[in-house]
Amino acid sequence: MGGFVVNRLWQGAIVVLSVVVVVFILTRLIGDPVRVMLPLEATVEQRAAFEAQLGLDRPILEQFVTYVRDVAVLDFGESLWQRRPVLEIIVERAPATILLTFSAIGLAVLLAVPLGIVAALRPEGLVDRVVVIISLLGLSIPQFWLGLLLIVLFSLTLGWLPTSGSGGLDHLILPALTLALPALTRLVMVVRSTMIDELNAQYVKVLRAKGIRPWRVVGVHALRNSAVPILTIAGWELIRTLSGYTVVVETVFAWPGLGLTAIQAIERQDLILLQAIVFVTAISVVVLNLLLDVLFKAIDPRIEMNAK
Amino acid sequence: DDITIVIGSEPTTLDPHAADDGGEKAVNDNIFDTLMVRDTEGNLGLGIASEWPTQIDPTTWEFKIEPGITFQNGEPLNAAAVAFSIERMIDPELNSEQLSYFSTFAGAEAVDELTVHVRTSGPDPILPARMYYFMIVPPEASQATDFAEAPIGSGPYRFVSWDRGNQIVLEADPNYRGEAPDVSQVTYRFIEEPGTRLSTLLAGEVDLVTNLLPEFMGQVPQAASMRSLEHPMVLLNADGGITADARVRRALNLAIDKEALASALFEGQAQVEQGQLLGPTYFGYNEDVTAFPYDPDRARELLAEAGAEGGQITLVSTSGRWLKDRELTEVVGGYWSAVGLDVDVQIYEFDEYLQRLFRSEDGQRSDAIFIVSGNELLDADRSFSAYLAPSGFGASNSIPQMEEWITAARTEIDLDARQAIYEEVVEYAHEEALLTFLLNINNIWGMSERLSWDPRVDGKMFISTMTVE
Amino acid sequence: MSVAESDPQIGGEATIVPVADARPGGGYWSDLVGDTPGLIGFICLGSLFFIAVFAPLLAPYDPAAQNIIARLKPPVWMDGGSWAHILGTDHLGRDVLSRLLHGSRISLFVGFATVLLAGTFGVLIGLIAGYAGGRTDQWITGFIDTNVAFPGLLLALLILAVIGPSMTTVIVVLALNGWMVYARMARSVVLSLRQTAFVEAAELLGCHTGRILIRHLLPNLAAPLLTLGTLEFARIVLAEAALSFLGLGVQPPATSWGLDVAQGKDYMFRAWWLVTIPGLAIAFTVLAINLIASWLRVTTDPVEREKRFARRFGAAG
C-alpha cells in the first residue's frame, strides 16, 4: 500500500512535470503578453521595457530553467496582471472552486444513485424511461442557460436565493445545482447501466435465494459492486470540472473561483498565473486519481495495489 | 444609506497609479482627488487645483492647490504630495500601465506649500486634461506594502474592505472636507455576465448596474444613458488591396446605414459618428464635417468606377471585447456584401486580433479592421496618433501629411492653431475616407427605483452625486 | 405471434415458427419497428439528416441575410410575430428558422466528426494500453493523465494560433480535448476482457495483436462505446457553442446551433427564443441519438436483446 502510493506519486510527478513543460513551451508560442497587457496606445519603449521586466527577452531555455527552479521552491512569481504573487491568488481562489466542484459532484452522485437505481430496477419500464429521458434533456441544456433560468426562477420569481456572488450556503446552491446537472445526467446513465448488469449477476440471484431483503440486495450488494464504475465516472467528472469546466458557471454566478481566474489569465495573457493554475490543476488531478485508486482499493478487495 | 453597485470587472489593484483598468477607476474615483475635474457634460473644471493652471514655459505647467486638504490618514495634501505623486507615476519601479496617459511627464517640484511645477518632456498643451485622470496619493501611506489593497486618499469615501473576488466596500469619510454625501456606504460587486447583472438588479439586490445592454433598458426599474467615449469604427487599408482606392473607401462608408445601426442595433442608444473619429465634446472636433449618408447606389457606382465590383475584402474583428463588437462587425460585413463586395469576416480571439491590428514593419495589413476607440482625455491627439498618423500602432495609411499635421498639433501650444490643424486632419481623413465611421455609443446604467443619479459623459460614477430615497 | 400450436410431424425435424427472425445477424429491422423509442430516434435523426442535406432548399431565407430594422422579431405565435419569420428573427434581423435549418449542417457534422475522431483515437490508445499492459500501459496512462490535466482552453488557443479559426479547428480542438475519456474506458474494459478465455484462445490460435484488438476486443467494447459516444456528442454540440462564442468556432456567414445559442445568450431576457430554439434543436438531436443508442446498446448485447424481446412480447402476449 505504501509502496503503491509512493509509486503513484512518482508517476504523478512525471505527469505534472510534463504538463508544466508543455504549458511553458506553448504559452511562449501562442501569444504575446506584452501586446495584450499593455494599453493599445503604449509606446515601443514601454513595450520593450515591459518585455525586459518579464524576462521575455531572454533565451527561452534560460527562461525555462529559471522557471523550473522557481517552481521547485513553490515560487510561481508574480502575476503580470494582478501584480501580486501568483500563489496568493491561487490560495485565495482555489477554495471557492473546490467548494463548488465538490458540492456539485457530491450532489450529482447523491441524486444520480437513487435515480439510476430506480431506473435499473425495471429496465425499459415507465420509471426508467422517464428518468432516462429527463436526464437526456438535462444533458442537452446549455449550462449558462440553465444557470440564468435557475436565477430567474429562484431569485427573481421566488426570491429564495441570491442571484450571484459567494457568501453563505445560499449562494452555493444555484451554482452547484447548475454545475451538477450535466454530471448528474451522465452519472444517472452510468448508475443505471452498471446496476442493470449487477442485478443480472449470478451472485444477486444467490442473494435473493438466501432470502436477503430486496433493499439490501440492491442497496448494499449490487450498489457496492457498481461503486467502482460509478466512482470512476464521478471522479472523471470531478477532474474535468476542476480542470476548467467551471468557467461558465463561475461567470454566470460571479463565483470567485479558479476557473474564472484562469480564463481571465488567458484573456490577459498572464503567462505566470496561467502556468501556476495549470500546475495546480495537474497536481489536483494527480492527487484525485490517487485518492480514487485508494478508495477503489477500499471498495474492491480484488484490486491489487502492487507497486508494479 | 447603503447602496450596491455592480461593475463589470474586479479591480486588479487599488493602487490608483498602477493599472489601467475600469474597475480600479470606478472605485478609486471616489477615494482620491484630482487636480482637474470635468462636469457632467465633459467641460474641464477645477478639482483640488485652486486656479486654472498656467504654462510658465513651453515645458512647465504651474498648478496651485486648495489649502487645508488632508488625506484620510491625516497626511496633508500639498504641493509636495502632488509632486510626489507625479514622480511616483513615472518611477520605472512602478512601471505603471497608465504611462501612456502621462507619457509627457518629466518630473515635478513643489515650489511652495501649495504651488507645484509639472515638467513635461516637450510642449504639452493638454496637460490640464491629463491631470483630470491623475490621482493624488499620500506620500507616506502610498509607500506601505498594502497600499494597493487598502488605499488611502482624500476623497469623500474611504476604503473599508476588499473581499477578493466578491466585493469592495467603501464608506463616507466622516472627516471629509465637503458636505456629507447622501450615500453612507457603497459596496461594489463584480459580475461580467450581462444576464446575471440584469438579474441582480431585478432581484433588488443592487442599486446600480453598469454597461446595461440597450435591449434591457425597458426591463429595469430605472435606466440612464449617456453618450460614452466609445467610438466603434473600421480602419481601412489605404496602402493596399481594393481599399487602396479612395473611391472604394468612400463607397464602404456610403454603404452603411448608420442611422439604422443606431436605432435598431443599439435601440437608439448610439449617435451617428459625424464623419470623424471624435465626438462633439472632444478638442479638435470639426463641426463642418458630417457623416457619410447611407447611399448604397452611390456606393455601387463608386465601386464600379474603381473597378472593384465584387472585389474581395477582409474584415477582421474580435468578439466579446466591446459592446456588440461581433454584431457590429457582422452587420457592417452584411452592408458591404449588399453592395456587391465579397466580404470575408474573420473574428479572432483577442490576442490574434491584436496581432492583426498592430501595424507591423512590413505593413501587411488586412483590408478592414474593426476597432472601438475610447479616448478618456477628450482630446484628438490620442486617437489621431494611434489610428491616423502613419506611425500610429493602428494606422492603415502612409500619408506623410497626416504624420506632419498630427505631430505638429501635439506640441502646439496655441489652442486656436491646434484646433485649426485638427480640423484639417479631420477634413482630410473624411475626404480620403481613411476610416469607416460608424457610431458613438451610449453608456447605459440600470438603476433601482430608489436611486437617483445623473450619468456623466465620461462615465464616472461619483457616489457623492447619488441620492437614495 | 404464434409458436406452432400443434405440430403433426412429431419427428426430429419439425418446423418451428419463430417468434421473430431467428438469424442472429438479422431481425434488426423487426427489432427496431417493435421498439417505439428506438424507432422514434431513427426517424428523428433521419429527418435531421434530411434537413441538413436539403437545408438550402428548405430555408425560406439566406441565413446570413440581415435586416437590422426587423431585429428581435418574436415567433409567429407570439404578439408581434408574423408568418414572414415563423420562428422570429435574431439580433441582426436574420431569420431564425433559416439559421436553424442551416445550422444543423455544421452542428451535426462537428458532433459526428469529433466523436469519430476522438473516439477512434481514444479507443485505439486505450486498447493498446489495456492489451499491452505493463510499461506501455503505464506510459499511456501517464500520457492520458497529462492530457486530462491540460487546460482545454489553452489548447484551443494554441490550435487557433496554428491553423486559424474554422470548423476544422473546432473539430480538432474538441477531439484533442475529448479523446481521453474513450481511452480510459477502452483501457478499463480491455483490462478485464484480456483475462477472459476467448482472448487467450485467440492468442493461442496465433492471431496477430491487431486482430485481437479489432476483432475480439473492440466488438465487446461496442456497447459502452455507444453510450459514451452519444453522451459525448451532446457535450460536444454544447462545447462548440462555447468555442464559437470565444471566436474560435465557425466563421460567419456559416452558422451552427451552438453559435446561435451563444450569440442569443445576451438577449435571453428580451428574446428568449434566440437561445431556446437552437437549444431545443440540440436537445432534440441529442435525444434522438440517445434513443438510438439505447436501442443499439440492447440490440448488440445478445443477452439483453433476449430480455427485451421477452419483456415486450411477454407484455403483449
Next chain:
Amino acid sequence: MSEPLLTVEGLHVEFLTRRGRVHAVRGVSFDLRPGQALGLVGESGCGKSVTSQAIMGLVQLPGRIIGGDVRWKGKSLIDPDSADYRREVCGRDIAMVFQDPMTSLDPLFSVGDQIVEVLMRHRGMTRVAAHKRAVELLDMVHIREPQKRVAQFPHEFSGGMRQRVLIAMALASEPELLVADEPTTALDVTVQASLLDLLAELQRNLSLAVLMITHDLGVVAKLCHDVAVMYAGEIIEDGPAERMLHHPSHPYTAGLLSATPTLAKTRHRLETIDGQPPDLRLPRTQCSFRPRCVNAIDACAIAPDLTPLSTNQGRLACHNPVKQRTPASVASTNDESKQNGYTAEPLLSVRNLSVHYPIGRQGFFGRRDILKAVDNVSFDIWPGETLGLVGESGSGKTTTGRAVLRAVPVTSGSITFDRQEITTLAREPLRRLRRDMQIIFQDPYSSLNPRMTVQDIVAEPLLVHGIETDPSRLRDRVAHLLELVGLPADAAIRHPHAFSGGQRQRVGIARALTLEPRFIIADEPVSALDVSIRAQVVNLMQDLQARLGLTYLFVAHDLAVVRHIADRVAIMKGGKIIEIGPADEVYTNPAQPYTRALLDAVPEIDDKHRLRSWSKPAQAAADTPVS
C-alpha cells in the same frame, strides 16, 4: 407417513425467446419429505436448474412460470399474493447451493460477512455470535484455518473452496430443505467425498431434506434414497435409488447409466445416447425420447404419462420399458494399442519444466515470494497417443499445459516439439507453430467470443494463418468441421450464446481442429459437460484421434474419464508429476499412496460402500414419491 415438506405439482416454465417459446420445464411433479434425499438427474438442459429456480422463486425474464404449483408445507410459494411467505421461507427453510461457484459470491464482501448476513437475517443472531458461527460453518465444510479464512474475499478462494463456502452459507440458516444444484462439480474428488459425507450426516441427524441436482450418478448413488430422471423438461422416471441405478425401466435412464464412465472399465468407447435432445420449443405430443430411443414402438407416438409402477417402486413414463438392462459392452471398440509409437521419436518432449509465479511482496523493498506452480516436470508424448494429466485442483495441470503452448512464461526447462526447441522460439515462428499445437479450453462459455458467430470463430484460424481467405470455401470448410464434430449445419450463423455447453465445447473442438494440428492440449474439455454429452465429446475426441492421428495431452481431474481416453496417465501434485505410466497400470496398481487416495474417493454407482446404505432413514424404503 409424514406430510411432504415440498410439493411440486405440474410445474411448467417457459422462456420467451426470439427463436420461439422454450418450454424448459413441462409439468414436473414430485414431493419431498423431511430427511429424504432426492437426486434429480438428467442431461444438460433438461430443466433441472430451472426447476430448482422455480422452487426458489428465481425464474426471471425471459422465463416465467406458466402453470403448476410449488407448495411448502401445503402453502403455495408461487402465488402472486404469497410473495411474503416465499421471501420468509426461501433462504431460511429452503436453502440453495448454486451450480456456478465462481460467480455466486459477491466479490466485494468477505466470505464471513456473507455468511453472517444470512445468520443475522434468518437466525436473528448478533454480529458477534454470527461471526463465531460462520467460523464453525467454514470448519464444518473443511475449510482449513477458518479463523483466518473467514475475513478473506471470494477471489482469494479456489473454485472448490467457494463451492464449500456456498454450502456453508446454505447450511447457515439451518434449513429443512437443501436444494443443491450440482454442488460438487467444481470440487476435487477427495473434497467431494468429504462433503457428501457431511451432507449425509446432516441429513441423518437433522432430518435435512435434500434435493440433489446432478448429472453425476456416482454422487447420487452415494447420497440419495430416491432418484428422479428428467428428460426434456419432464420427469420420465423416478423411484428408489436401488432400483433406479440397477434396474432402470426407462430406456433413457438405462442409457444414462451406460454412458457413465467408471474406473473399473478399461479404455474403450463409451456408450452414448445417440441423437440430440428434442427441441424444447416443440409441443410435447409424442414421447420426447422417442427419436433417440432404441426401444421405440408405435405407441410412443403418443406421449406417455408418468404413472406409478405397480411394484410401488416409483413412477415411469414409458410405453416400452427396458426389461433387462444390457450390460455395457466392455471391450467394444477402439482398443487397438498404441505400442507402435513408443519406439519412435516423441512428438513432444518436456524436460525439467518449471513455471514460477512471483506472488505478493513484503513492503516496498521486500523479497518476493515464489509460487512454484510447475516444478521440475518431465514427460514425453509420442505421436498418436493420449497422455492424461490428472491431479487435484491447483496442482499445476493447466499451467503445465499452457507452458507447453508458451502461453505462460517458462521459468526453466526445455520443451521440444517435433524436434524443435520451443522455449526459445521467436514470435513469428511461434505463431507458425500454433498451427500444429492447439488447445481446447475447459470453459466452453468464456472461451468463445460472444460477439462472433460460430462461422467466424471456427474460420478464424484459417484466416489468421492465411490458409484460406475465400469466403465461400471458408464456409464449406467450416460446414465440414461442424459436421465432423456433430453440430447442425445451421450452427454456423449462430452466436455462442445460442448453444448448450456441450455444443459450445464442440465448437471449441472444431476451432482447435481447423488447422489440422498434430497435437492438441485439452484442458478439462469435458468437466463442464454432463454424462451423455461428455460421452459424446470423449468419443468424438477418440474418433478424431483415430481418423486424424491426433496426439492429445488430456488434462482433467475426473479420473474415470481419463481412464477412458488416456493411453498413459501422469498424476500431478503440488506442481510435480508424482507418478506416470500406462493407464491400466496406474489405475489398477498405483505406486503412490496419493494416487490410491484419489482413486478411492471417486464415487461410483457400483460402489459397495455406499453411504446411503447406512444413512437411509427407516421409513424411506416404503416412502417413494407417488403423486
